[in-house]
Amino acid sequence: MSSPKTLLSTLLRNPTTIRTKSQAKQLHAHILTTKGTCSTHLSVLLSVYSNLNLLHELLLVFNTIHSPPALAWKSLIKCYTFHGFFHKSLASFIEMRAAGEHPDRHVFPSVLKSCTLMMDLKLGESLHACIIRLGMDFDLYTGNALMNMYSKFQSLGESGTLSGAPKVLDGMPEERGKGEGENVVVTVRELSGRIVTGELVDQGRMLCFDEKSKRQMGGGEGLNNYKNNSNSNQSSVRKIFDMMPKKDLVSWNTVIAGNAQNGMYEDALTIVREMGNDNMKPDSFTLSSVLPIFAEYVDVIKGKEIHGYAIRHGLDADLFVGSSLIDMYAKCTCVEDSCRLFNLLPWHDGISWNSIIAGCVQNGLFDEGLRFFRQMLKAKIKPMHVSFSSIMPACAHLTTLHLGKQLHGYIIRCGFDDNVFIASSLVDMYAKCGNIRIARWIFDKMELHDMVSWTAMIMGYALHGHAHDAISLFEQMEMEGVKPNDVAFVAVLTACSHAGLVDEAWKYFNSMTEDFGIAPGLEHYAAVADLLSRAGRLDEAFKFISDMHIGPTGSVWSTLLSACRVQKNVELAEKVAERIFRVDPENMGAYILLSNIYSAARRWKDVEKLRIFMRNKGMKKKPACSWIEVKNKVHAFVSGDKSHPYYDRINEALEVLLEQMEREGYVPNTKEVLHDVEEEQKKNLLCRHSERLAIAFGIISTPAGTTIRVTKNIRVCMDCHTATKFISKIVGREIIVRDNSRFHHFKDGKCSCGDYW
């Protein structure tokens, strides 16, 4: 056991051996008792506190030192940056220089990080100038920090100025609370202004800088080369990288991440390949920069190669790599792999939870997404912005208004309701849950609207058949200078389609290509094809689809096929069906539609042929499903479903209704649908379609006058559409049915779609 005195001198010589707060405090006590307030020893203590990120303890000591030496300043600055007090960090840097202390390689990474997180490009450039003048630009750590800074400014779209600073302050209640933040900013600005002029005129050093990098820099304008155009930041990064005399793995990873995050995927991948020549092996940082590229490319083969590399190098349990892998598999539609991976991770953080939730929801696994969300809450992981905007579409698709409202409440309590992503997802959710007024209310409360929020609202109106609201909103958006993208055009075309506005649709369709240079995609074609078909302009629709410059999918043709059914145009139907089977031989819906069309035309032989063909192919119909929310509980039904506890009462209600409906003139449209069962059974089957079970349940389980809201996973059937009109009149209720493409509001025997079914 060594004496306290030798222990102290050992510790002072090796301050990094101190790993805990109590050890640090012991050292503190030793110094005070044996060395008094000698600033050299106290500075060592400060570096210990700084390494342990103990800002409070550090400040207590720092404030007792009369003229702090460089080591003390460096410790203070590093600790301020770590705790997010970027203004204080920079202000201390200025103070340090004013006190005549020389900054060195240990301080620049911290101040550069502060600039980066404050999004202050100007200040960062001044610092760069200062670094060059001090000859520190060849330092490894400083160079890495510089590259990181320029990469980040690029991905922020260079919007970074001090105006962005209050955002950074959001996470720092103490500083904001004291109202000091802004004063410090001003100080930093004034002082930094001085630095800028002071440093930039120092051309001698600039020239040296220029000569070293003449190849890439061209002209000799020193720092200006770092900021002239939008791509320049990334090339600045590359220049710094190429000039660095010594590079480590962090340097490689920084330049790779910079390229990846700025969309320069091929460059990023090239640099990964180059790493090997420098004896650098990709690590978890490298992989989690590269994986999002393959997610974006939807290249699961390459993604799996990375996964294999991760496993071979023991990196697959890393949370960052794991989250990226989950995301990559999900974006490649291999969401089962995402789930498997998620379960294999040794533990989960907020990001990995978000990845799996988003992965499920994006792949249509809404229940699974909700399950993961609940598990996350149970695991005491606090949801973040991203968690809410990922899960909200699940509520929107499932029409679970009560859940959506609960989440909305949660969002408000978290203070997230001003987030654009979340607000847009709320607008969408309320619209899809049938509450277009609240959707609009949230939309109007938003401070600024981006493309997505406009589109969500326009689409909401379109789904509800409020074409004129949709169109006027679209025009308002254009007037406010927001350039519509392809999705916005999908929304406005859908609005036209649901209201039969053929001329308007053509106007938008042409304007999209001519004025906005957006090539029509499948959805645009589908909307126009849908419009022409529903408007009964079948030949026009056929020609339009045939002339598409991308191969039409089965779903584009399908609307025309159902229109053929409505118009009883068997000849065209056969032509259309043939086109569908050519591109999509497994399209079950098309076989059924065609079979129904044959039935209506009494072409029983063709019906039979189709039926045998389908049976031989082993095709099974995806079950149609409808659901309704009653007293915050979702009740789901499939056709002929007897499993519901109230089935008997539902059945009874349907019988009574049917009797009344028939008295009012309803004739079940059995001849189009079924062929090989008895007439009475036909009627029964038809009248037990899932949406009717749901509607009947709604009628018997809610008080008179309550609006009934039913959702169906596929298009509501023609006979049910007719029947629901009768039902709405008989029970005197408003019935709202949302199917896979739109809302039908039934009231007083009429439907909002004007039978534009």
Place this chain on the structure above:
DNA sequence: ATAGGGTTAG
């Protein structure tokens, strides 16, 4: 000094 997740879509 470096890394991962988000909203709209017939």
